[in-house]
Amino acid sequence: MDIFGIPLQAFLGQLMLGLVNGSFYAMLSLGLAVIFGLLGIVNFAHGALYMIGAYVAWISLDRFGLNYWLALVVAPLLVGALGVVIERTLLKRLYKIDPIYGLLLTFGLALIGEGLFRYAFGVSGQSYPVPELLQGATNLGFMVLPNYRAWIVLASLLVCFGTWFVIERTRLGSYLRAGTENPALVQAFGINVPVMVMLTYGAGAGLAALAGVLAAPVIQVNPLMGSHLIIVVFAVVVIGGMGSIMGSILSGLALGIIEGLTKVFYPEASNIVVFVIMAIVLVIKPAGLFGKEA
Amino acid sequence: MKLKRIASACTLALATMFGVSAQAQISGNVIKIGIITDMSSVYADIDGPAGVEAIKMAIADAGGAVNGKKIELVYADHQNKPDIAAAKAREWFDTEGLDMLLGGTNSGTALAMAKVAAEKKKPFIAIGPGSSALTNEQCSPFTVHYAYDTVALAKGTGSAVVKAGGKSWFFLTADYAFGTALQNDTEAVVKANGGSVLGSVRAPLGTGDFSSFLLQAQASKAQILGLANAGGDTINSIKAANEFGITKTMKLAGLLVFINDIHSLGLKTTQGMYLTDSWYWNKDAEARAWSRRFFDKIKRMPSSIQAADYSATLQYLAAVKAIGSDDGVKVLAHMHQSKINDMYAKGGSIRPDGRMVHDMYLMQVKTPAQSTEPWDYYNVVQTIPGDQAFTTKAESKCKLWK
Numbered sequence: 001m002d003i004f005g006i007p008l009q010a011f012l013g014q015l016m017l018g019l020v021n022g023s024f025y026a027m028l029s030l031g032l033a034v035i036f037g038l039l040g041i042v043n044f045a046h047g048a049l050y051m052i053g054a055y056v057a058w059i060s061l062d063r064f065g066l067n068y069w070l071a072l073v074v075a076p077l078l079v080g081a082l083g084v085v086i087e088r089t090l091l092k093r094l095y096k097i098d099p100i101y102g103l104l105l106t107f108g109l110a111l112i113g114e115g116l117f118r119y120a121f122g123v124s125g126q127s128y129p130v131p132e133l134l135q136g137a138t139n140l141g142f143m144v145l146p147n148y149r150a151w152i153v154l155a156s157l158l159v160c161f162g163t164w165f166v167i168e169r170t171r172l173g174s175y176l177r178a179g180t181e182n183p184a185l186v187q188a189f190g191i192n193v194p195v196m197v198m199l200t201y202g203a204g205a206g207l208a209a210l211a212g213v214l215a216a217p218v219i220q221v222n223p224l225m226g227s228h229l230i231i232v233v234f235a236v237v238v239i240g241g242m243g244s245i246m247g248s249i250l251s252g253l254a255l256g257i258i259e260g261l262t263k264v265f266y267p268e269a270s271n272i273v274v275f276v277i278m279a280i281v282l283v284i285k286p287a288g289l290f291g292k293e294a
Numbered sequence: 295m296k297l298k299r300i301a302s303a304c305t306l307a308l309a310t311m312f313g314v315s316a317q318a319q320i321s322g323n324v325i326k327i328g329i330i331t332d333m334s335s336v337y338a339d340i341d342g343p344a345g346v347e348a349i350k351m352a353i354a355d356a357g358g359a360v361n362g363k364k365i366e367l368v369y370a371d372h373q374n375k376p377d378i379a380a381a382k383a384r385e386w387f388d389t390e391g392l393d394m395l396l397g398g399t400n401s402g403t404a405l406a407m408a409k410v411a412a413e414k415k416k417p418f419i420a421i422g423p424g425s426s427a428l429t430n431e432q433c434s435p436f437t438v439h440y441a442y443d444t445v446a447l448a449k450g451t452g453s454a455v456v457k458a459g460g461k462s463w464f465f466l467t468a469d470y471a472f473g474t475a476l477q478n479d480t481e482a483v484v485k486a487n488g489g490s491v492l493g494s495v496r497a498p499l500g501t502g503d504f505s506s507f508l509l510q511a512q513a514s515k516a517q518i519l520g521l522a523n524a525g526g527d528t529i530n531s532i533k534a535a536n537e538f539g540i541t542k543t544m545k546l547a548g549l550l551v552f553i554n555d556i557h558s559l560g561l562k563t564t565q566g567m568y569l570t571d572s573w574y575w576n577k578d579a580e581a582r583a584w585s586r587r588f589f590d591k592i593k594r595m596p597s598s599i600q601a602a603d604y605s606a607t608l609q610y611l612a613a614v615k616a617i618g619s620d621d622g623v624k625v626l627a628h629m630h631q632s633k634i635n636d637m638y639a640k641g642g643s644i645r646p647d648g649r650m651v652h653d654m655y656l657m658q659v660k661t662p663a664q665s666t667e668p669w670d671y672y673n674v675v676q677t678i679p680g681d682q683a684f685t686t687k688a689e690s691k692c693k694l695w696k
Contacts (some may be wrong), residue, residue, distance in 0.1 A: 010509065013509055017506050017509070020505075115334075118338075122338070123339050124339045124525075124526075124529070124557070125529060127560050127563065130537070137538075137539060143509070144539060146538060219503065219533065220529045220530055225502075228500055228502055263506035264506065267469075267495050268498065270498060271500070272498075
């Protein structure tokens with residue numbers, strides 16, 4: 001059986017690979033959506049935080065012998081703490097003025113972060129090995145899927161739906177959402193809104209770092225890895241609807257798959273297909289697929 | 295007393311006259327060398343700041359001066375943008391009295407700088423760019439293409455792999471001028487040697503995940519996967535090829551791989567791969583001795599491009615010294631007549647089309663067990679004589695070489 005001229009098995013294989021990449025898009029765009037939805041900051045430093053997460057994993061293995069599983073915990077915590085520092089010292093001064101300043105500030109931070117890592121580690125990048133437990137591959141019948149890639153999909157889905165659940169279905173989440181709607185009123189109920197906002201940015205940064213650790217064994221750890229990805233991820237967020245958490249998860253997964261299929265049918269277009277879709281979505285539904293009309 | 299004064303006045307006058315004539319030979323009283331290369335982005339490791347350091351080594355080895363005239367070095371980052379490269383070159387020639395320009399990585403920037411240098415009648419030595427157009431369709435009497443080009447890479451790796459039994463090929467190609475040129479040049483060599491090309495896929499520059507393209511390559515059932523890409527694209531495609539077990543059914547042929555790429559990926563991932571390069575730090579005692587000096591400064595072994603930076607600067611300064619002038623036309627005339635013998639090239643010579651002809655090397659990446667020290671990565675499988683490595687006179691479209 002063929003689908004559009006390619007065998008069904010190959011088609012399913014490509015679908016699976018698209019899902020793997022979609023998992024990354026989902027996890028990164030989720031962090032962006034949380035930060036934008038709750039803080040109103042367009043966080044251009046997200047790609048740099050993702051890169052730093054991958055580097056923390058590499059450094060902790062190379063210099064301190066910490067294995068992958070510890071890095072999965074350590075990197076998000078460290079980068080989350082960095083996020084808290086950034087929020088406390090810089091971002092909090094910008095909440096009351098035009099969002100464009102937040103965008104410029106985070107963009108500048110991203111360039112500085114990249115520059116520092118490039119200076120320290122060069123541009124060829126470093127190799128991070130696949131953890132022993134996840135080496136090897138499983139034959140799915142239609143393709144041989146490396147175990148590590150399967151783990152990425154699983155981990156990403158867990159993190160994404162966990163985050164969605166916390167924000168949309170728990171008391172903490174409702175405080176967060178209320179705090180962004182009307183900070184003064186929520187504060188009046190005795191909830192410390194500035195601390196909540198600080199922790200939210202820290203959590204967003206931690207999510208980016210987690211994605212970085214997950215990516216480290218698959219692609220070369222490289223100071224430029226974040227800037228390659230961040231533009232696509234922004235397009236994903238725009239398509240899903242700025243600030244919509246479920247929107248960013250679903251559109252991340254869907255766009256990964258669409259991009260994967262483009263790599264088969266018209267490879268030359270695979271790096272622009274996401275942007276073409278973004279343009280179409282913006283014309284038809286300016287708030288994004290899952291966004292609320294302002 | 296009076297006589298003595300007249301005598302000393304004459305001496306002074308003579309000295310001044312000689313002084314003036316010597317000044318006329320070395321413009322601006324300094325020999326000014328410039329390099330414009332990628333200092334900060336994707337190709338900064340194979341040339342970049344360490345390449346500048348190699349040039350400084352050459353200047354120091356030449357004594358820091360030629361016939362008493364100081365040698366100065368300026369450098370700039372072209373950010374892989376041809377317009378920036380050309381503007382900087384023009385500024386240096388016009389306002390800083392630049393005598394010779396070295397071009398680092400990136401073919402687009404090199405082609406732009408070559409035009410400026412030709413207009414200013416100054417030597418332009420292209421070290422890092424791959425495009426063979428520099429000495430073919432767009433050749434110039436002021437351009438010297440020093441290290442390697444796409445034709446040499448194709449002839450080296452392409453023919454060696456086919457002769458070793460790799461008859462059927464699939465190409466994974468970077469979707470821009472360099473990638474397609476490299477694929478076309480290699481395809482021609484593969485077919486001429488009795489091999490066949492089963493297919494190709496063009497991946498956009500800077501693709502993060504190559505697995506989809508690799509599954510397509512695997513489905514072609516070709517024996518050889520030709521990687522017509524560079525830098526980060528090559529690294530990520532090799533990494534994914536290992537992860538998906540492609541390397542079990544296909545052999546990889548890297549068409550433009552530098553030692554920094556191998557260092558970054560590690561031998562476990564790259565072992566057994568064939569590649570062609572113009573130089574390898576561990577190829578002989580002379581190269582090793584120089585590389586150790588380089589290592590002491592940079593803490594990395596030099597790439598072939600950094601070695602060529604050193605060699606080209608040394609050869610240029612030797613020519614200036616020999617003729618006692620930094621006049622672009624005269625220096626180039628002298629360089630075209632001289633043989634190049636140093637730690638980079640043996641018996642090298644510059645052809646009328648500007649191609650510096652020297653031996654190229656086909657190498658195979660060692661297994662981790664074969665490697666005895668850090669950066670000990672290659673076995674030199676074959677030396678490709680210069681006259682077989684590059685474009686032949688029959689193939690050339692350069693007007694200067696007819």
